[in-house]
Amino acid sequence: MEIIEILEQVKDGRMSAGEAEQLLRRAPFEELGYAKLDTHRKLRSGFAEVIFCSGKADEHLLSIFERLYASEGEVFGTRASVEQYALIKEHFPQVEYDPVSRIIKIEKEGKVRQGKIVVCTAGTADIAVAEEAAQTAEYFGSYVERIYDVGVSGLHRLLARLDVIQSANCVVAVAGMEGALASVIGGLVDKPVIAVPTSVGYGANMHGISALLTMINSCSNGIAVVNIDNGYGAGYIATQINRMGVKGNE
Numbered sequence: 001m002e003i004i005e006i007l008e009q010v011k012d013g014r015m016s017a018g019e020a021e022q023l024l025r026r027a028p029f030e031e032l033g034y035a036k037l038d039t040h041r042k043l044r045s046g047f048a049e050v051i052f053c054s055g056k057a058d059e060h061l062l063s064i065f066e067r068l069y070a071s072e073g074e075v076f077g078t079r080a081s082v083e084q085y086a087l088i089k090e091h092f093p094q095v096e097y098d099p100v101s102r103i104i105k106i107e108k109e110g111k112v113r114q115g116k117i118v119v120c121t122a123g124t125a126d127i128a129v130a131e132e133a134a135q136t137a138e139y140f141g142s143y144v145e146r147i148y149d150v151g152v153s154g155l156h157r158l159l160a161r162l163d164v165i166q167s168a169n170c171v172v173a174v175a176g177m178e179g180a181l182a183s184v185i186g187g188l189v190d191k192p193v194i195a196v197p198t199s200v201g202y203g204a205n206m207h208g209i210s211a212l213l214t215m216i217n218s219c220s221n222g223i224a225v226v227n228i229d230n231g232y233g234a235g236y237i238a239t240q241i242n243r244m245g246v247k248g249n250e
Helices: 003-012 017-025 041-045 058-072 082-091 124-139 152-159 162-166 181-186 203-216 231-248
Strands: 075-078 096-098 103-106 114-121 142-147 170-175 193-197 223-225
Touching (some): 003 017, 058 075, 058 082, 075 124, 082 096, 082 103, 103 124, 114 124, 114 181, 124 142, 124 170, 124 193, 142 162, 142 231, 152 162, 152 181, 170 181, 170 231, 181 193, 181 203, 181 223, 193 203, 193 231, 203 223
Parallel strands (some): 114 170, 193 223
Antiparallel strands (some): 075 103, 096 103
16 A cells, blocks of 8 residues: 555545554565665665665666665665665766775765764774764764774873863774773763764784674773674764654653
């Protein structure tokens, strides 16, 4: 049943508002054979479906990109290669690509960004993952402030921006090596901290496992940990928290 049919039945009294809500919460999808596009994800969760570009065949990526753009008027992809960007740009000249975060996107103009999320990195080498988090949150409507290269080897750099960090609805702490930044921030703020371990580090870092274990075992309260290098996941959760903060201040 189409949404307009549901609305017409509610208007005519043939369906209750509760019944309509249940129908609208069901997840129709577009069958492509190689993919099933969740076209009602935004209706259910508040976030439209995005594309994980890495590993996708060119024809699949292009088709998914076209259909999501037609459905939403904008589209967001993560882990895109330069070659994938060139492919999409042939068909969508307005597409944007950031080679640092590897994000490819078309955004609606005039988007309002609300609240505040602060994204911090321990070092410059963590910026790629941090940008994935920051740009994800921005795409979904959050205002983001970046504070980079404030790791624990020079704690005064972090403390110099403490007022900004403490003013956020949520903080994203991105760190490799031993991953201590999240614990330090967690002990300084009264808002949730999303910890993102990165694969940055020397041999015993074990491609991010050392930072992951440090963050999971943090004695600071209010820290949640996402997977190694998962900037997108951090930006998504941070946006959920930020939206709650915005609603609470209304």
